[in-house]
Amino acid sequence: MKCKIEHLRVSSGAFDAKGIPVPQLVSEMAAKPLLLPKIDLSSSDRAYTASTIRQVCLDHGFFYLVNHGVDSEFIKSVFDESRKFFSLPLEEKMKIARDGEHRGYTALYDETLDTSVKSEGDLKESFYVGPPKGIAPQNIQNQWPPNEFLPSWRATMDTYYEKLQILAQSLLSLIALALNLDEDFFEKVGAYPPSAFLRLIHYPGDLCSSETYGASAHSDYGMVTLLVTDGVPGLQICREKDKRPRTWEDVPHVNGAFIVNIGDLMERWTNCLFRSTLHRVMIVGQERYSVAFFVEPKPDCLVKCLENCCSETSPPRFPPIRAGDYLQERLRVTYAKE
Ligand SMILES: O=C(O)CCC(=O)C(=O)O
Numbered sequence: 001m002k003c004k005i006e007h008l009r010v011s012s013g014a015f016d017a018k019g020i021p022v023p024q025l026v027s028e029m030a031a032k033p034l035l036l037p038k039i040d041l042s043s044s045d046r047a048y049t050a051s052t053i054r055q056v057c058l059d060h061g062f063f064y065l066v067n068h069g070v071d072s073e074f075i076k077s078v079f080d081e082s083r084k085f086f087s088l089p090l091e092e093k094m095k096i097a098r099d100g101e102h103r104g105y106t107a108l109y110d111e112t113l114d115t116s117v118k119s120e121g122d123l124k125e126s127f128y129v130g131p132p133k134g135i136a137p138q139n140i141q142n143q144w145p146p147n148e149f150l151p152s153w154r155a156t157m158d159t160y161y162e163k164l165q166i167l168a169q170s171l172l173s174l175i176a177l178a179l180n181l182d183e184d185f186f187e188k189v190g191a192y193p194p195s196a197f198l199r200l201i202h203y204p205g206d207l208c209s210s211e212t213y214g215a216s217a218h219s220d221y222g223m224v225t226l227l228v229t230d231g232v233p234g235l236q237i238c239r240e241k242d243k244r245p246r247t248w249e250d251v252p253h254v255n256g257a258f259i260v261n262i263g264d265l266m267e268r269w270t271n272c273l274f275r276s277t278l279h280r281v282m283i284v285g286q287e288r289y290s291v292a293f294f295v296e297p298k299p300d301c302l303v304k305c306l307e308n309c310c311s312e313t314s315p316p317r318f319p320p321i322r323a324g325d326y327l328q329e330r331l332r333v334t335y336a337k338e
């Protein structure tokens with residue numbers, strides 16, 4: 001079945017002779033593409049890099065990360081392994097379905113990111129790899145597809161996790177500078193080692209109904225997300241979530257760059273100075289793969305409004321919260337229909 005990607009909306013500026021707005025078919029994908037800055041991680045001018053990060057986190061909460069040191073051939077191999085996994089029979093994938101620790105396979109429609117609208121669920125399947133031994137509590141382990149089907153799978157994902165964990169920490173030191181804090185601020189407040197989740201995502205291109213999204217509107221829960229896609233479009237952001245109708249802007253793919261976005265816990269830390277921007281993935285009638293790395297603080301880290309982000313006239317908007325408690329509640333809501 002071909003996907004329907006057009007929705008009936010009233011477009012601004014179209015009126016009939018009596019001045020009544022004329023409903024028009026406007027493609028949801030016709031949102032204008034955004035020009036987001038590319039943050040160069042290899043630049044020696046850290047003060048300039050931090051000030052660019054600050055501005056883009058105030059304006060968009062999304063940016064590109066380039067010269068990040070993760071080899072593009074290696075990223076390609078992560079996508080190759082991901083494709084191989086999702087092409088296994090459903091029965092095999094369900095043998096390693098997501099467990100209580102949030103590791104493993106989630107099937108189509110399992111997740112509903114936007115719980116404010118009634119829907120069957122989001123049209124994607126995914127696989128979560130959680131923090132490895134040494135970061136996670138001793139009795140918690142990842143699930144892996146059988147070696148006999150995918151012999152290099154586990155090693156590829158373990159290596160990707162390690163590389164991204166290092167990359168995330170370099171980025172967080174720049175984010176700390178962007179907030180006029182010491183570079184090691186997040187380490188000092190007990191956020192390290194980050195409790196990151198790697199998520200492989202597959203959006204099938206050939207199944208859908210008009211009211212379904214690949215990922216419905218949401219903001220990410222943690223500190224920061226590093227995303228890489230296969231280049232198929234679909235990701236959009238909405239900068240003013242309370243304005244109606246909502247305006248969505250396309251986030252174009254940039255070869256070799258990570259798309260980085262600020263998450264809700266960072267928004268809480270900064271008293272909404274840094275924006276955790278609403279985003280979604282449209283279904284474009286084409287299969288799509290992406291790989292997200294969600295960087296969360298260590299579960300017992302207390303996320304409390306930064307002193308330099310509040311004042312008498314701008315008091316903290318959120319009470320302090322343990323990162324683990326916050327994330328558990330967000331995940332409970334996301335998978336509530338199970
Ligand atoms: O696949 C994408 O482009 C984005 C996915 C996403 O926003 C998420 O899983 O939180």
Ligand SMILES: [Fe+2]
Pocket residue numbers: 218219220279
């Ligand atoms: Fe997201």
